[in-house]
Amino acid sequence: MTTPGQTVGPFFHYALPYAGGGDLVPPGRAGAIRLHGHVYDGAGDVVPDALLELWQPGPDGRVPRAGGSLRRDGWTFTGFGRAGTDATGHYSFSTLMPGATSPRRLPFFAVTVFARGLTHRLFTRIYPPVDAAAIANDPLLSGLDPARRDTLVATPDEQGLVFDVRLQGNNETVFLTFPGHR
């Protein structure tokens, strides 16, 4: 009896994105990283009207419980960010590296993707680069074949991490469904 989803459509830009939405921490602050990339469609073209949301623990692995994501005070890490893609399909967050929330779990960013043409939100995860031993212990990554698994793992660059979202096609990003989703 759940309420169905519907596409975010093309006209969300004056409602959902907000000033500082992608800056979970001020860019350039000690410990800040840039997490950025492009969103592509099934033809390999960029998607200039996608919206990404990021939800993550702090570097200490704790789940943020503070408000203030919409009107940031510049000091409180709320763990939530929202960024639209630009005309080149590029999105960018300034944030902190997530910590592991429990000792035997890999840290990751939880992500939702919205776009015109996408009838229902997509869930995925962005894992910072991981080694083979860690993959073997992770319940999600260890169950994926290597090519699919690689779509969930960011690559490092000078400022932080790069992660592209491919909605469709050969290197299609792994999208997730959770128990109870139908």
Next chain:
Amino acid sequence: MTETQAEITAEIRRIEAGDAGRGVEQPRRDYPPYRSSLLRHPTKSMVHADPETIELWAPCFGHQDVGAAEADLTIQHAGEPLGERMVVAGRITDGDGHPVAHQLVEVWQANAGGRYAHQRDQHPAPLDPNFTGAGRCLTDADGRYRFLTIRPGPYPWRNHTNAWRPAHIHFSLFGRDFTQRLVTQMYFPGDPLFPLDPIIQSVTDPAARSRLIAEYDHDLTQPEYATGYRWDIVLTGSHRTPLEDDA
């Protein structure tokens, strides 16, 4: 943009017939009548994941994020917007019946003439200088939300020749955990455009589709002021028990 409405409608009916009785509650992501979906829907199966700690919680929003006046879309400019003034209110629960308390609700919509205050909306209907069409509120302890706005108009789009969207309000919702995140649209009862619209019809189950349609509620209607519509929203189940909530 060469297909006719009749061709799109035939596709819609064919897919609905194929899905009949399957009880799918959510829209098809692979839904060719909605042309923009063709290159934007994943073609591989979703991967089942058990939510981990961060996914068992949702972001927190508070009164530092949302001012009380943001729930009134009719007072954002110097004058009153044109159109049918309207209360839209309802309750948000999760799949287990728990209220979604103190959580963010965001809405956006076209004006009474069916025009969005968005630079990419080229529909030659007038912009209303007194209406932007975006609002926010926080649910109360019982999961209730309430907006004051004007009724949006239907508008044309370029999916196919003579394509028109039924009037709707976009809703963005957070739940008690991250996996409940939902963006959807609220429609108005009895809209003649429903059978023609590939977006509402991407939900192929008629019973599920009906849950996108608000009810006129005379108890919400305010004498001499505004009509009232009720729309209750049910998110998927939370993976966290209420006992695990913050004190």
